[in-house]
Amino acid sequence: MRKHQEPIPQAIPQKKKAKRRFSVTSIVRIGLQILFFIWLPSLYISAFAGLQELFTSIVTGTFSLTAIWPDLLVLVAIVPSTIFAGRFFCGWMCAFGALLDWIYRVFSRWTKNKIRISRKADRILKALKYVILAALLLLGWLASSFSISIMSPWDAFGMLFTVGAAPALLFVLQSLLPGFIILLLILVTSAFVERFFCRYLCPMGAFFAMISGARIIVIDKPREKCGNCQMCTKSCAMGIPLNQMDKVTSGECIGCMKCVDACPRKNVSMHADQTKVNPIAIAPVLAALMAGLFLFSTFILASASKSIDAAAGTAVTTASSFSGSTPAATSGQTTAGTTPAGSNVITVTPAPSGTSSAASSSAAATAAATAAATAAATAAATAAATTAAAGLYKDGTYTGSGTGFRGATTVQITVSGGKITNVAVISYQDDASYFNKAFSTISSNVVSAQSAAVDVVSHATYSSKGIIGAVKDALSQAK
Numbered sequence: 001m002r003k004h005q006e007p008i009p010q011a012i013p014q015k016k017k018a019k020r021r022f023s024v025t026s027i028v029r030i031g032l033q034i035l036f037f038i039w040l041p042s043l044y045i046s047a048f049a050g051l052q053e054l055f056t057s058i059v060t061g062t063f064s065l066t067a068i069w070p071d072l073l074v075l076v077a078i079v080p081s082t083i084f085a086g087r088f089f090c091g092w093m094c095a096f097g098a099l100l101d102w103i104y105r106v107f108s109r110w111t112k113n114k115i116r117i118s119r120k121a122d123r124i125l126k127a128l129k130y131v132i133l134a135a136l137l138l139l140g141w142l143a144s145s146f147s148i149s150i151m152s153p154w155d156a157f158g159m160l161f162t163v164g165a166a167p168a169l170l171f172v173l174q175s176l177l178p179g180f181i182i183l184l185l186i187l188v189t190s191a192f193v194e195r196f197f198c199r200y201l202c203p204m205g206a207f208f209a210m211i212s213g214a215r216i217i218v219i220d221k222p223r224e225k226c227g228n229c230q231m232c233t234k235s236c237a238m239g240i241p242l243n244q245m246d247k248v249t250s251g252e253c254i255g256c257m258k259c260v261d262a263c264p265r266k267n268v269s270m271h272a273d274q275t276k277v278n279p280i281a282i283a284p285v286l287a288a289l290m291a292g293l294f295l296f297s298t299f300i301l302a303s304a305s306k307s308i309d310a311a312a313g314t315a316v317t318t319a320s321s322f323s324g325s326t327p328a329a330t331s332g333q334t335t336a337g338t339t340p341a342g343s344n345v346i347t348v349t350p351a352p353s354g355t356s357s358a359a360s361s362s363a364a365a366t367a368a369a370t371a372a373a374t375a376a377a378t379a380a381a382t383a384a385a386t387t388a389a390a391g392l393y394k395d396g397t398y399t400g401s402g403t404g405f406r407g408a409t410t411v412q413i414t415v416s417g418g419k420i421t422n423v424a425v426i427s428y429q430d431d432a433s434y435f436n437k438a439f440s441t442i443s444s445n446v447v448s449a450q451s452a453a454v455d456v457v458s459h460a461t462y463s464s465k466g467i468i469g470a471v472k473d474a475l476s477q478a479k
Helices: 024-039 043-059 065-085 088-092 095-110 119-126 128-142 145-149 153-160 169-175 177-190 196-200 203-211 231-235 258-262 279-321 357-390 432-449 461-475
Strands: 217-220 269-272 275-277 396-403 408-416 419-427
Touching: 024 088, 024 095, 024 258, 024 279, 043 065, 043 095, 043 128, 043 153, 043 203, 065 088, 065 203, 065 279, 088 203, 088 279, 095 153, 095 177, 095 196, 119 128, 119 196, 128 145, 128 196, 128 203, 153 169, 153 177, 169 177, 177 196, 231 258, 269 279, 275 279, 396 461, 408 461, 419 432, 419 461, 432 461
Parallel strands: none
Antiparallel strands: 217 269, 269 275, 396 408, 408 419
16 A cells, blocks of 8 residues: 655745835935926026036136126035035936936836946047037137027927927927037937936036036945955946046045945945935935025025116116117117217317408308207107117007917017017016026117117027017007
């Protein structure tokens, strides 16, 4: 009889512990990136505009802190934290860098064949962003702001990826086609090489790298405690050879903390002056510091803009009430030295000693006739210009719209006595700092010139174009 055999118990397979895809640090970082992408996406563009303005004013010998301080406020908000903590802004707050991070994360799951760049090629390519920085600063000095803007991928980015506004694709294709093509190339390369633009092409990245070499907050990684995995190097978004370093002092580091999360031995950490710090604690503090400085600077700029607007309005009213002033055609300034209507000033030059009285009388008569003719011609020209201006527009209040950087701009024009007496803004969607800078200048110039044919404001090109377009639209109804 066969003995009954008990079945041999099989080992129950253990479920593999699911690997956590996101660490707490990465969650905080992604949260801050989303916040700044929605809330303050223009920090990068504002900082670079300030750097260009500072360079141009120094090179041309026109530097005046009182004149350019509004352009420097955003730069000042970011630079101190960069000196203290390195390129933290690039890794945690830059909206453009955040978009590149998200594109790489999505596409890296779809393709396993990532492009690997050799160490030698990486060193050469990283020098390229310094060349681009120098070239753009020189172009900002030599060329017009509009000719640079049409090639700017950041301007195209701002018009296409603004949260809460429909992408202005048609406007970008019509007005920013070179910049749009460059933007597409950047996005495509960033799908295969992590942070390709930030590594090799970003001009502000070059500037931040130069000023962050002596930062206090650094990544510490003693090599004697390392294995052979090189996970820190493989995870680095900027392609820094971390396995060859005990301390990361490179200006290329954006402080993303991916190396800290990737190390299986927990041998990588963040230190501030030999003291270990928690990135989860330091990141919100630095972000709040930069955002606070930016908001404070925006408040100061807005207050100053209101003061400028009030002063400009008083000056324009005074100039308009002066009966003999003739509006300039394009410069936005009233013509100086005109003679008030109805007054003829004749200057008679005494004859030189030794001349006959007849000659003196003849010279005096000639001078008097010439002066009278000149005065009469001036008065006639002034009267004609005043009459023409008086009949140029129909009295009333007119509303017009134009396309600014982030959407529609609507203004209201007041015409009284045939002249433009006031330009008021009803609504706009652009960043306040850019718009206020453009509007305070353009509104004053439109009243002075009695025309929409005024120049754009440097580093506020598209806000300027939106205001000017709205003024043209409003004035077309007043003819």
